[in-house]
Amino acid sequence: MVNRATKFSIQGLHVQYGGMYALRDLNLEIAANEIFTVIGPANSGKSTFLNSLNRLIDLEAHSRVSGMIRLDGIDIRAGLEVEALRRKVGIVFALPLPLPVSIYENVVYGLRMQGVRDAKSLDAAVERSLIESYLWEEVKDRLRTPAMNLSGGQQQRLCMARILAGQPDVLLFDEPTSGLDPISTARIEETMLVLKEKYTIVLVTNNVAQAARVGDRTAFFLMGEMIEVSETSTMFTTPADSRTSDYITGKFG
Amino acid sequence: MNPRLSQKIAFSLLFLATLLVVLPVVVILAIIVAKGASAISWEFLFSMPRDGMRAGGILPAILGTLYLVLGAVLFAVPLGVAAAVYLVEYSGNNRFSRLVKLAIVNLAGVPSVVYGLFGLGIFVIFFRFGASILSGALTLGIMILPVIITSSREALESVPRHFRTVSLSLGASRWQTIRHSVLPHALPGIMTGMILGLGRAAGETAPILFTVAAFYLPRLPQSVFDQTMALPYHLYVISTQVPGIPENVRYGTALVLLTLVLLLNLAAIILRSRFRGKKKW
Numbered sequence: 001m002v003n004r005a006t007k008f009s010i011q012g013l014h015v016q017y018g019g020m021y022a023l024r025d026l027n028l029e030i031a032a033n034e035i036f037t038v039i040g041p042a043n044s045g046k047s048t049f050l051n052s053l054n055r056l057i058d059l060e061a062h063s064r065v066s067g068m069i070r071l072d073g074i075d076i077r078a079g080l081e082v083e084a085l086r087r088k089v090g091i092v093f094a095l096p097l098p099l100p101v102s103i104y105e106n107v108v109y110g111l112r113m114q115g116v117r118d119a120k121s122l123d124a125a126v127e128r129s130l131i132e133s134y135l136w137e138e139v140k141d142r143l144r145t146p147a148m149n150l151s152g153g154q155q156q157r158l159c160m161a162r163i164l165a166g167q168p169d170v171l172l173f174d175e176p177t178s179g180l181d182p183i184s185t186a187r188i189e190e191t192m193l194v195l196k197e198k199y200t201i202v203l204v205t206n207n208v209a210q211a212a213r214v215g216d217r218t219a220f221f222l223m224g225e226m227i228e229v230s231e232t233s234t235m236f237t238t239p240a241d242s243r244t245s246d247y248i249t250g251k252f253g
Numbered sequence: 254m255n256p257r258l259s260q261k262i263a264f265s266l267l268f269l270a271t272l273l274v275v276l277p278v279v280v281i282l283a284i285i286v287a288k289g290a291s292a293i294s295w296e297f298l299f300s301m302p303r304d305g306m307r308a309g310g311i312l313p314a315i316l317g318t319l320y321l322v323l324g325a326v327l328f329a330v331p332l333g334v335a336a337a338v339y340l341v342e343y344s345g346n347n348r349f350s351r352l353v354k355l356a357i358v359n360l361a362g363v364p365s366v367v368y369g370l371f372g373l374g375i376f377v378i379f380f381r382f383g384a385s386i387l388s389g390a391l392t393l394g395i396m397i398l399p400v401i402i403t404s405s406r407e408a409l410e411s412v413p414r415h416f417r418t419v420s421l422s423l424g425a426s427r428w429q430t431i432r433h434s435v436l437p438h439a440l441p442g443i444m445t446g447m448i449l450g451l452g453r454a455a456g457e458t459a460p461i462l463f464t465v466a467a468f469y470l471p472r473l474p475q476s477v478f479d480q481t482m483a484l485p486y487h488l489y490v491i492s493t494q495v496p497g498i499p500e501n502v503r504y505g506t507a508l509v510l511l512t513l514v515l516l517l518n519l520a521a522i523i524l525r526s527r528f529r530g531k532k533k534w
Binding site (some may be wrong): 056084 | 429
């Protein structure tokens with residue numbers, strides 16, 4: 001882990017919503033090709049952190065962000081168009097949110113918005129990204145049917161494929177399995193473990209066991225502050241802070 | 254009181270109220286059809302009026318109304334939808350947008366004759382369009398603008414927020430998001446506004462009174478700068494201004510106007526249900 005290149009470097013990140021701090025003085029580095037998990041109770045700032053990384057936070061009225069986030073050394077506010085940033089840093093939301101169009105059109109949405117028109121490269125992107133998200137075998141014969149007809153777990157994997165089609169660098173997951181059954185959850189987790197060979201993954205989860213299963217490193221957030229960050233195995237065996245151990249042993253949260 | 258009895262009474266009253274709403278519609282339709290159907294003929298629909306409107310047909314009035322409605326919609330729909338998109342998607346909830354929304358509500362409450370005078374002042378006199386189809390269509394267009402903006406706004410606001418979030422998160426720009434992930438899903442609602450606007454534009458008399466409508470003009474308009482006859486005004490004229498018009502001609506004209514509005518609505522409803530068929534969330 002130590003020798004890996006730094007993907008995200010975050011310095012002094014503060015996020016406020018109309019005067020209320022959601023995130024306070026966060027300093028953190030996320031390495032390339034690791035699964036970085038973030039745990040913590042509700043309102044601890046986990047989702048705010050995730051949304052800061054691809055600037056979806058800008059959509060929140062009254063949000064104020066200060067501090068510096070660098071992606072591969074480039075300031076994500078000054079050095080990149082926001083559209084380009086969001087293509088590099090894709091996000092899977094808590095609920096499966098396919099657009100109300102076909103499976104195919106969901107996958108190519110981002111590419112179409114980039115102006116890709118050539119049917120061959122669109123077809124190729126669909127096949128590649130659906131294979132990567134382990135959905136291809138289940139849907140290859142009905143790509144033109146509505147995405148809404150898929151099951152919840154399939155929809156969530158479709159949402160992954162939709163990001164992968166744009167060949168991103170980083171995948172953000174915002175409690176991606178909170179609405180799914182255990183089998184679908186296991187499939188999503190397996191997929192993440194494969195995907196980290198190619199991508200950097202930041203996983204926010206309200207499921208402590210999930211962090212323990214897939215995380216390389218884990219951070220514990222509480223009320224907008226990062227209490228602790230360490231190797232996942234360290235965090236779950238010998239946490240440095242008593243609040244961390246209280247949380248992971250289920251005493252609160 | 255026995256709860257079953259009181260329930261029966263309540264339902265009966267509710268049913269009666271509903272019946273009272275439907276009744277006038279049915280009666281009006283019945284009277285108009287009964288008294289006017291005998292006037293409807295090929296000649297009535299497709300020929301020029303003769304003998305000071307006492308004989309012949311009402312073709313110029315039918316076409317005039319169609320032109321006016323079409324013109325009003327062509328003008329008001331793009332403008333109204335654009336304004337609604339701006340208000341919902343771009344401006345947020347600041348003082349300016351609140352002011353605009355207030356103005357729109359007030360615009361909807363302006364009496365139609367005031368629109369007529371406004372049209373006379375602005376389009377007929379100031380812009381020198383004269384009494385013409387252009388002036389009349391623009392005046393009607395401004396009159397139906399509030400309906401179109403309000404229903405378009407509601408349609409846009411009813412598109413789930415996450416469509417926008419997802420689209421933006423996939424690297425689409427704000428305009429692409431509106432164009433591809435918001436507007437298509439708001440289309441049925443926008444169509445509804447268009448339907449309501451169509452009906453109003455076709456039926457109003459006052460806004461066209463000073464801006465376009467001709468008392469008696471037995472020829473077809475040649476350009477948008479021509480005056481034209483129009484059904485609502487024609488109906489008013491033959492009912493009150495010209496003596497000796499057969500009763501069935503008056504009711505026949507009303508029947509044609511009513512049918513025209515219903516046909517326009519029907520076309521728009523079919524169009525809307527086509528779009529709605531694609532809606533899947």
